[in-house]
Amino acid sequence: MPKSSNDNRKKTTVSQAERREELLAIAARVFAEQGYSATTVRKIADAAGMLAGSLYYHFDSKESMLDEILSTFLDELWARYDAVLSAGLGPRQTLEALVTESFREIDRHHAAVAIYQKESRHLGTQPRFAYLVESQRKFEKAWLGTLERGVAAKVFRADLDVRLTYRFLRDTVWVAASWYRPGGRHSPEEIARQYLSMVLEGIALHEA
Amino acid sequence: MPKSSNDNRKKTTVSQAERREELLAIAARVFAEQGYSATTVRKIADAAGMLAGSLYYHFDSKESMLDEILSTFLDELWARYDAVLSAGLGPRQTLEALVTESFREIDRHHAAVAIYQKESRHLGTQPRFAYLVESQRKFEKAWLGTLERGVAAKVFRADLDVRLTYRFLRDTVWVAASWYRPGGRHSPEEIARQYLSMVLEGIALHEA
DNA sequence: TAATCTACCAAACACTTGTTAGGGAAGGAG
DNA sequence: CTCCTTCCCTAACAAGTGTTTGGTAGATTA
Known part of the structure; x- marks a missing residue:
């Protein structure tokens, strides 16, 4: 969370939102296939090509x-x-x-x-x-x-x-x-x- | 599992099958309400009034x-x-x-x-x-x-x-x-x- | 009465779970 | 070149998971 009020990172802001949607689409697919509680965060991370903990940079x-x-x-x-x-x-x-x-x-x-x-x-x-x-x-x-x-x-x-x-x-x-x-x-x-x-x-x- | 061939425990045999069906009905209800993988064996056991491990006397x-x-x-x-x-x-x-x-x-x-x-x-x-x-x-x-x-x-x-x-x-x-x-x-x-x-x-x- | 069996409890096991903390590579900004 | 932000990794944590093992009260059988 930026505390300063400069909005000079237009590109990164956009791609951050895009990445978020991308990851949500992946998560949604896994949730739909396996069911929510049968889906582990590690499976989502696998499908996204990253590690489980890294998801928590984007979502809490x-x-x-x-x-x-x-x-x-x-x-x-x-x-x-x-x-x-x-x-x-x-x-x-x-x-x-x-x-x-x-x-x-x-x-x-x-x-x-x-x-x-x-x-x-x-x-x-x-x-x-x-x-x-x-x-x-x-x-x-x-x-x-x-x-x-x-x-x-x-x-x-x-x-x-x-x-x-x-x-x-x-x-x-x-x-x-x-x-x-x-x-x-x-x-x-x-x-x-x-x-x-x-x-x-x-x-x-x-x-x- | 009895190894001897005496079938003199008619009553217990019957009630064992009945208890099995009873427990299965309880498990089915919890599975249906919460979903299979969201259901823990402890929840099933709770609903049946017993402890988790005791279920393994009836099911493997x-x-x-x-x-x-x-x-x-x-x-x-x-x-x-x-x-x-x-x-x-x-x-x-x-x-x-x-x-x-x-x-x-x-x-x-x-x-x-x-x-x-x-x-x-x-x-x-x-x-x-x-x-x-x-x-x-x-x-x-x-x-x-x-x-x-x-x-x-x-x-x-x-x-x-x-x-x-x-x-x-x-x-x-x-x-x-x-x-x-x-x-x-x-x-x-x-x-x-x-x-x-x-x-x-x-x-x-x-x-x- | 003594032996056996049934149906459960108590306690632990190895493993998986969601989540966190610290670090670091890449790249843009000054 | 240096600083800083972004985005991910490494490594671990505590809680919860399915399951096993040994024990035991109470009924049943001999």
Whole structure:
């Protein structure tokens, strides 16, 4: 931490932030593959080509790496979600936009989503990660609200338990992170399109 | 291990097996809540009201507890799946039966399913847990085959990517273990019914 | 009653864990 | 050339890890 007020190290400041992101990306990948608590700081350091102690020059704990990975992801996610929710779309269009943004987010923050999927429930009990629980509440409010609006507008079926439907939607979207590989055969938009078609129209064949 | 051939300790033999199952149920619950590698043998022992070392009278390692939990679950699952698959049902009825059996299995082996969901991908790389990978292959064959039969019989839509559809179905069914609580408001059969209705008919309202 | 077995405890073991402290090479700044 | 900052290494620490060994109260058997 510099105490003097001279900002003459522009280049090093930039590369420090870049290195930080680089290391976080590596850590996120290992966390996602092996699970958070099965991941040792030595494994992260190995993957980054350095020794365990050296990580503590950039971060002050293993937990703070996880924290930064998850909060960065959630911040970006909610920026996009909020944009969708305040766009004044109808229920069906809102649902479609939320699903599409979700798959795009899986594409961008693949590792972070996988970590979130595996660890969020368990982490939510810790005070430091209370924002995970709050995020889930906002999540539920957004999706449930959209579904209920759709039922009221006779766009969605009224004979289904809305809460069950919400859980199915939420889980199926996010669990895709467990098999999705960025750069694969299907683009996020293509996956979203097929998923929405399946969920909205059903997979059964209805001869008109 | 008795070397003599007298089987005169019927009662202790029975209660030993019962105690084993009891301890496995406790371990499964802790594994499911905290994650396998975040769970210490001392936590399991605490939950069981004994000391860590005492667990090794019943089991020879922490890993073998996990192994027994997962393999017991998969054995029972496949017994029921095989019964469905060899019943000679049509594609739609097969799908419905598979889904229903899955939710029943979540009801029965709730903790084991949660563990399987979280750890199977990572565990599958270890030789000891290779049966997890093989099980997943059988899984894919059964579901994919049913879907393809349904498409050929014009029971399911032909314009969806079958592999994507399979993944959505599989994930949505099993991920329900993360929020399902045995003895809750909905029975497994009720959940299966609603899930099938949503997946087969879609959630959009179609005015006939 | 004496011998045996069951199911646990008490205490330690070797090892791994996250984390810290001091040092040093490289390179830019003066 | 000298100073200083950046970024990493070396080496160690204390706490926690799965596991083992020897013992023992209490029930069961002979």
